[in-house]
Amino acid sequence: MDIFGIPSQALFGQLLLGLINGSFYALLSLGLAVIFGMLNIINFSHGAQYMMGAFVAYFLLNGIPIPGMAQPIKLGLNYWWALLIVPFVVAAFGIIIERLFLHRLYNLDHLYGLLLTFGIALITEGLFRNSFGSSGLPYRAPPQLTGGYNLGFMFLPTYRGWVVVFSLVVCIATWFVIEKTRLGANLRAATENPTLVRAFGINVPRMITLTYGFGVGLAGLAGVMAAPIYNVSPQMGANIIIVVFAVVVIGGMGSIMGAIVTGFALGVVEGLTKVFFPEASNTVIFVIMAIVLLVRPAGLFGRTA
Amino acid sequence: MADTTADTTITASSEPSSRRAEIVAFLFMVAILIAAPVFIYPISVMKALCFALFACAFNLLIGFVGLLSFGHALYFGWAAYICAHAAKVWGLTPELAILLGTLSACGLGLVAGSIAIRRQGIYFAMITLALAQMMFFFALQAPFTHGEDGIQAVPRGKLFGVIDLTNQTNMYILVLVIFLAGFLLIYRIINSPFGEVLKAIRENEPRAISLGYKTERYKLAAFVLSATLAGLAGSTKAIVFQLASLTDVDWTMSGEVVLMSLVGGLGTIFGPVVGAFIIIAMQDNLASYGQWVTVIQGIIFVLCVLLFRRGVVGEIANLLKVKL
Numbered sequence: 001m002d003i004f005g006i007p008s009q010a011l012f013g014q015l016l017l018g019l020i021n022g023s024f025y026a027l028l029s030l031g032l033a034v035i036f037g038m039l040n041i042i043n044f045s046h047g048a049q050y051m052m053g054a055f056v057a058y059f060l061l062n063g064i065p066i067p068g069m070a071q072p073i074k075l076g077l078n079y080w081w082a083l084l085i086v087p088f089v090v091a092a093f094g095i096i097i098e099r100l101f102l103h104r105l106y107n108l109d110h111l112y113g114l115l116l117t118f119g120i121a122l123i124t125e126g127l128f129r130n131s132f133g134s135s136g137l138p139y140r141a142p143p144q145l146t147g148g149y150n151l152g153f154m155f156l157p158t159y160r161g162w163v164v165v166f167s168l169v170v171c172i173a174t175w176f177v178i179e180k181t182r183l184g185a186n187l188r189a190a191t192e193n194p195t196l197v198r199a200f201g202i203n204v205p206r207m208i209t210l211t212y213g214f215g216v217g218l219a220g221l222a223g224v225m226a227a228p229i230y231n232v233s234p235q236m237g238a239n240i241i242i243v244v245f246a247v248v249v250i251g252g253m254g255s256i257m258g259a260i261v262t263g264f265a266l267g268v269v270e271g272l273t274k275v276f277f278p279e280a281s282n283t284v285i286f287v288i289m290a291i292v293l294l295v296r297p298a299g300l301f302g303r304t305a
Numbered sequence: 306m307a308d309t310t311a312d313t314t315i316t317a318s319s320e321p322s323s324r325r326a327e328i329v330a331f332l333f334m335v336a337i338l339i340a341a342p343v344f345i346y347p348i349s350v351m352k353a354l355c356f357a358l359f360a361c362a363f364n365l366l367i368g369f370v371g372l373l374s375f376g377h378a379l380y381f382g383w384a385a386y387i388c389a390h391a392a393k394v395w396g397l398t399p400e401l402a403i404l405l406g407t408l409s410a411c412g413l414g415l416v417a418g419s420i421a422i423r424r425q426g427i428y429f430a431m432i433t434l435a436l437a438q439m440m441f442f443f444a445l446q447a448p449f450t451h452g453e454d455g456i457q458a459v460p461r462g463k464l465f466g467v468i469d470l471t472n473q474t475n476m477y478i479l480v481l482v483i484f485l486a487g488f489l490l491i492y493r494i495i496n497s498p499f500g501e502v503l504k505a506i507r508e509n510e511p512r513a514i515s516l517g518y519k520t521e522r523y524k525l526a527a528f529v530l531s532a533t534l535a536g537l538a539g540s541t542k543a544i545v546f547q548l549a550s551l552t553d554v555d556w557t558m559s560g561e562v563v564l565m566s567l568v569g570g571l572g573t574i575f576g577p578v579v580g581a582f583i584i585i586a587m588q589d590n591l592a593s594y595g596q597w598v599t600v601i602q603g604i605i606f607v608l609c610v611l612l613f614r615r616g617v618v619g620e621i622a623n624l625l626k627v628k629l
Contacts, residue, residue, distance in 0.1 A: 042427045104611060110427050111373045112610050115567065118560060119606025126599035242556060246435040249428060279446060286439030290420050293432065297423040 006275055012154035014271040020160050020229065022267020023167035024050075024222050028244045029251065029259040030171055031218035034178070036253055037191050038211040041102060041113035046244070047237030048124035049216050053090050053223020054232045055128060057082035058139050065131070079142040082224050090220025091213040098212040103205070121237070128234040136231020163225050170221065171260045178256055187211065246289045252302020262300060323628035327492075330575055330629055338481055347477050348545070353585040354484045355542040360565040360577030361491050362534035367563075368572030369495050370527045371507035372422075375430040376437025377535050377562050379417065380410040382554030383440060384536030389456040389549035390449055399462045399470055403483075403540040410536020411529060413440075418528030422521055425510075434556060441554050455550025459543055476545060483541050487534050492574060494530065503527055564602060567609045570616025575629050579618050 028046060035043045043049075059065070060082045063072030077085065097120060105112050141159040148157040178184035187207065190197040194204045223236075230236055247266050251258030266285050274281040292300060341350045359381050366372045388406030391397040397405065421432045444450045451457075461470035470476045494500050505513045506520050513520050543549045552558060561584065569580025584602075591598050609616065615623055622629040 042431065101607065101611060108614075111367075111430065112614070114373070114375075114427055114430060115563065116607055116610040118563075119603045119610065122560070122603030122606060123600050124603075126596045126603060129596045130600070242434055242438045245431040246438075249424075249431055249435065253428070282442035282445075283439045286435050289432070289435055290439075293420050293423050 008153050009155075011275055014275045015268060016154070016156065016160060016164075016271075017274070018268040018271020019164050019264065020267070021270060022264035023164050024226060024240065024263075025244055025247045025267050026171050026260045026263025027167050027218055027222040027225075028240065029247045029263050030174060030256065031215040031222075032244065032248055033251075033253060033256055033259040034174070034218070035212055035215035037256075038187065038208050039098075039102065039106070039113070040110050041105070041117065042110070042245075043212075043215065044114055044117035044241070045097070045121040045124065046117075046216075046219050047239075047241030048121040049090055049094060049219040049237070050223045050226070050240065051128065051234060051237035052093065052124065053086050053220030054139070054227040054230075054236060055132075055223075056086045056089050056220070057224040057227045058137055058232045060085060061139065079145075079224070079228070082227075083221070086224045087217035087221045090223070091217030094216025095209055095213040097216075098209050102212065103209075121241075125234050125238060132234060134234065136233035136236075139227040139232050141228035159228055163229065167222070167225065168264075170218070171263075174218070175256050175260060243285055246285050250285075250289050250292045250299055252299025255299075255301035258299060258301025326622075326625070326627035326629060327574065334575065334578065335485065338484075342474075342477050347473050349585065349589055351477060351480045351545045352542070353582045354480050355538050355545060356562070356565060356585055357578040357581035358484050358487045358541070359535050359538035360562050360569070360581045361488055361574075362531045362538060363562045364566045364571065364573075364577040365491055365494065365531045365534070366527060367566065368576075369500065369507060370503045370524060372425075372524065372528070373427075373430040373563075374421075374433040374528075374531070374559075375563065376417070376433035376435070376556070376559050377531075378554050378556060378558035379433075379437035379440050380414055380532040380535040381539035381542075381558065381562075382444065382549070382551075383413055384410040384539035385543040385549035385553045386444065386450055386456065388540035389459040389543040389547075392462060392544065393456060393459045394449070398466055399464055399479075399544050402462075403537070403544060406540030406543065407533055407537045410539065411533040414529040414532025414536075415525075418525050418532065422524045422528060434559065437554070437559055438556055441551070441556065444551060444554050450549075450551075453551060455548060455553075456543075457548055457550075459547040459549065461544055461547060470544070480541055480545060483537065487537055488578070491534065495574070499523070499526070561602075564606060564609075566616075568605060568616055570619030570622070570629075571614075573616065573618045573622060573629050576616050576618035580616065583617070 028050060032043055032046055035041060035046075057079070059072075060075050060077040061079070063074045065072040101116055101120075102113065105116060145159040145162050148155055149161075150156075178187060186197065186202055190202070190204050190207055198204050226236065247262050248259065250266065251262035266288065269288065270281055270284055273284040280287070296302075338350070338354070359377070363374065363377045366374050384406035386406075387409040388402045391405045392399060392402035417433065417436045420436065421429055424432060445452055449456075461476065463469050464475070464479060468475050468479075470479065495503070502513065502518055502523050505516075505518070506523060510520055539549075539553060542553070565580035565584045566577045567580065568583055569578065570576030587601070588598060591601065613620060618629050
């Protein structure tokens with residue numbers, strides 16, 4: 001069966017690939033949006049923290065290398081444990097960063113936050129590349145999620161279907177917490193007027209720290225989910241983060257919904273471009289960004305600043 | 306650059322003694338640069354000079370208009386490609402090749418700038434970065450850039466058809482002249498009425514608008530000037546090293562030029578020059594440590610942002626209570 005002269009297997013295959021990439025764009029830009037909302041900082045180390053998530057999952061399964069020790073410490077914790085533990089480990093790392101460095105920058109121009117997190121990204125990626133080289137490490141999907149289903153028009157590998165569904169659930173849950181619960185209301189109020197919210201007895205600095213931890217944790221979670229699909233490599237964050245920035249600009253930074261919807265949509269657009277005009281697949285998101293900026297400078301879902 | 310209280314890195318005071326300090330510092334710099342190739346490997350100095358001009362061009366935007374461009378490698382790298390292609394394939398003389406490279410950067414600056422200035426602050430940074438990355442992928446695929454190999458063995462040729470640039474001394478003099486011309490042009494720009502408007506936009510854009518300035522046009526003009534000068538630096542680099550490659554357009558290059566300006570001092574005139582020499586010296590001496598260079602650069606980034614926001618030159622200027 002052909003659609004527009006393209007075999008349906010190839011078309012749906014690329015659509016699925018696009019949806020998977022879209023899941024990662026959505027999770028990462030969601031984390032960026034949450035952090036930006038509370039801290040007004042563009043977390044340039046988001047890509048590095050995503051990469052850390054994948055590496056921590058790899059360590060949990062294959063052993064934690066300790067400098068100076070011949071044998072890594074074997075834990076043998078599988079994918080499911082990683083899914084549970086990694087976000088907390090990476091979030092803890094984020095919280096340390098926030099307490100040590102970022103909180104000193106809040107009364108300065110936002111650009112310094114960008115520069116500082118850029119420095120942290122360089123350090124993290126440099127350290128991982130020193131230790132593990134540039135070639136990727138394989139990480140196998142859990143046995144429960146191997147194999148796939150024949151849907152008639154295409155073959156759906158179980159793990160990839162799982163990634164799309166699970167990240168959608170995480171995204172919607174985050175959206176729900178921020179837009180519909182009391183905690184989210186406090187959070188949104190604190191971004192508007194931190195002094196007033198403090199007067200209500202809410203510990204705003206702690207909220208800021210935890211929000212950064214949560215955003216970074218989302219990046220770590222995305223890293224675990226990415227590990228079985230892509231190789232676990234030090235560059236994986238650097239490659240994706242700039243695309244995610246473009247997604248963020250297109251969606252409009254103020255909006256949680258914007259991050260989720262544009263994340264998935266642009267993944268799909270990228271996938272379709274790969275089918276119809278492969279040469280442009282790397283640049284299509286940036287082209288869309290340029291067009292959106294010309295028409296709606298605040299982004300598709302953003303409020304005009 | 307709004308709501309900065311304790312931060313004086315960007316805001317410089319203009320005192321009467323400052324002009325004299327600037328002249329002394331300029332003459333000092335020229336003297337060092339004339340003497341430098343006697344003591345240091347000339348190629349290293351030329352490399353540092355190209356990057357110094359690049360950093361000065363970048364600093365024109367962040368330091369004097371308050372716009373952080375995170376994609377300046379775009380203009381540097383593409384000018385290098387165009388210049389290298391013109392010199393090698395079209396057989397143009399070096400001055401024409403450099404001119405063509407610089408003009409191409411000017412055109413790119415006009416296109417990218419008119420898109421990017423529609424947003425401010427960190428959005429501006431992200432947009433410039435994304436546009437630069439788009440052009441990176443373009444450079445990766447376009448046939449004339451030769452992908453991963455880059456354009457190699459670019460002939461240095463004869464300047465104006467007469468002066469042989471394969472002679473290291475001639476090449477050095479040309480690079481020095483180009484650098485000083487670019488440096489003085491930037492100095493002239495920021496001390497002109499146009500430059501004063503740019504500083505006003507940096508300090509308080511809404512007020513500049515209410516005074517009747519079309520700030521978008523001023524910002525675009527500054528962006529194009531900065532891109533053009535970055536292109537001049539890139540073109541010169543392509544002739545000196547006889548090479549234009551993907552590293553020139555890569556986003557890590559954009560990060561490096563930010564680092565150079567930050568180390569030297571954002572918004573100071575001499576800062577980017579000092580910063581470029583420090584970073585290039587560091588890279589050349591630590592090259593054998595491989596990826597540790599990245600780690601060290603990251604640590605310098607963090608330290609500069611946390612402790613030395615004024616940068617080397619900014620701290621010195623602050624101690625001496627002059628503008629540098």
